[in-house]
Amino acid sequence: MATQAFEEIVEDFEFLEDWEDRYRHVIELGKAMAPLDDALKVPATKVDGCASQVWLHITPKDGKFHFDGDSDALIVRGLIAVLRALYNDVPMQDVARIDAQAELGRLGLQDHLSAQRSNGVKAMIQRIRETAAA
Template sequence: MATAAFEAIAEDFEFLEDWEDRYRYVIEQGKAMEPLPDALKVPATKVDGCASQVWLHPVIESGTFRFDGDSDALIVRGLIALLRALYNDMPVSEVGAVDARAELGRLGLHDHLSAQRSNGLRAMIERIRTVAAAS
């Protein structure tokens, strides 16, 4: 169960056979995001468990989930962009049903991320799920 935005990314990944190209694609996705304002880079939005600095700022309006995020690491910023494509504009009631690990697995990310990056990705997903469940 993925959004149309994430499906478009999955389709793009099918055409990128080389992992250097895929990494570049993920980084470009992150570069295309608007930076998170410094005023939102506070302890409440910081994600623990990530090797780099990561901030996620969720917003739930009219039952729709979305979030903005940022990181000081380019690849992590790209991973945030992928998660935004996966979750943004989804009914908040459906966020918990998304199997993010399986969806990201379709991109082959699990085999190509370091253990630290994988742990950080899990921490980001857990934060998203926790915020959605609390609403």
């Protein structure tokens, strides 16, 4: 049920055999994202449960889920980019059907992130799911 954008990341990861290259690729995905406007970095958009500062600004468009985000940590910014590829442009009613852990498992991320980073990803996914359900 993954989006084409996420499938492209999966294909990139299959091509990159070394985890360090994959890690760098995630960071590059984050660097390629437009920064979140400082005016949107407010308590309402801040995600609790992350080791670093994380903001998700969720704005559904035409019945489809959409969000932008930012972080003060490069790898987390990259993880936000991965989650954007997974969730952006998905119909709102389908967001809850995405098994994010399984999809991210296809990238092998769970084996290479610290416990704090993994908890942060879970917190971001929870925010996404709760907002889509509201």
